[in-house]
Amino acid sequence: MNPLDLLARYLSAMERRLRLLALSRGSAVAATAALVFTVAAVLWANAFAFSNGAVLVARLALFFSVACAVAAALIVPLLRLNRRHAARAAEQKHPEFEQRLLTLSERAGSTDADPFLQLLAADTLQVAELAKPASVAKATWIAGFSSAAAASALLLIWLGVAGPGFLGYGTALLWAGPSKGEIKPFYSIMVSPGDRTIRKRADQVIQATLLGFTAPKVRFFA
Numbered sequence: 001m002n003p004l005d006l007l008a009r010y011l012s013a014m015e016r017r018l019r020l021l022a023l024s025r026g027s028a029v030a031a032t033a034a035l036v037f038t039v040a041a042v043l044w045a046n047a048f049a050f051s052n053g054a055v056l057v058a059r060l061a062l063f064f065s066v067a068c069a070v071a072a073a074l075i076v077p078l079l080r081l082n083r084r085h086a087a088r089a090a091e092q093k094h095p096e097f098e099q100r101l102l103t104l105s106e107r108a109g110s111t112d113a114d115p116f117l118q119l120l121a122a123d124t125l126q127v128a129e130l131a132k133p134a135s136v137a138k139a140t141w142i143a144g145f146s147s148a149a150a151a152s153a154l155l156l157i158w159l160g161v162a163g164p165g166f167l168g169y170g171t172a173l174l175w176a177g178p179s180k181g182e183i184k185p186f187y188s189i190m191v192s193p194g195d196r197t198i199r200k201r202a203d204q205v206i207q208a209t210l211l212g213f214t215a216p217k218v219r220f221f222a
Helices: 003-047 051-082 085-091 100-106 113-127 141-163 163-178
Strands: 188-194 207-211
Touching: 003 051, 003 085, 003 100, 003 113, 003 141, 003 163, 051 163, 085 100, 100 113, 141 163
Parallel strands: none
Antiparallel strands: 188 207
16 A cells, blocks of 8 residues: 555544544533523523413523534534544644645645655655544543533433422423423412302302412412
8 A cells, every 4th residue: 555545544544533522522512502501591481480481482592502502513513624624633733744744635636646745645654653643632532522411411311301490390391392281380379179169158268389489478369
């Protein structure tokens, strides 16, 4: 295998490594943004007692913010990543390449018969043997970003499934919508008995229970 082919394999390995780093970093940013924006949206909707209008606005703002985070941190970096970008990243990490790697990546379409390119590739391979792709996109970075993404995603799922108080209720409401069947609001007043007919001038005991909140004083209207 000639030096140009070996160098092409080296750049492909570098690009794959950088793509894995970009994927893990973008996932961490997107998952963390989803968690932060969810908590902020729940706090805002809670200020309006999770009214229909507040929940709709909070849900739209949440989905738009998460979509922007995914696009900026994950989709755009992956689309921009190519062999030239990989060569530039390797040059920045290992200045001893002296722009030779970038030059070869820009002239990748040239004919292999060019003796200058063959000599340049052979000289560059000597540096590439010491500049491994793992030194540019370190495994610790990939593992750290992946762990952060998993932790944020699991915390968000936990909030929606078993989260405490209004945070859990609001997270499930914003991401999954109201549960099927009877919709039980988080803040409500349960009155017992409900509709009931009594005889004229008879007495009826009425009991009201506050659900999800407390109040120093409650007034009854009949």
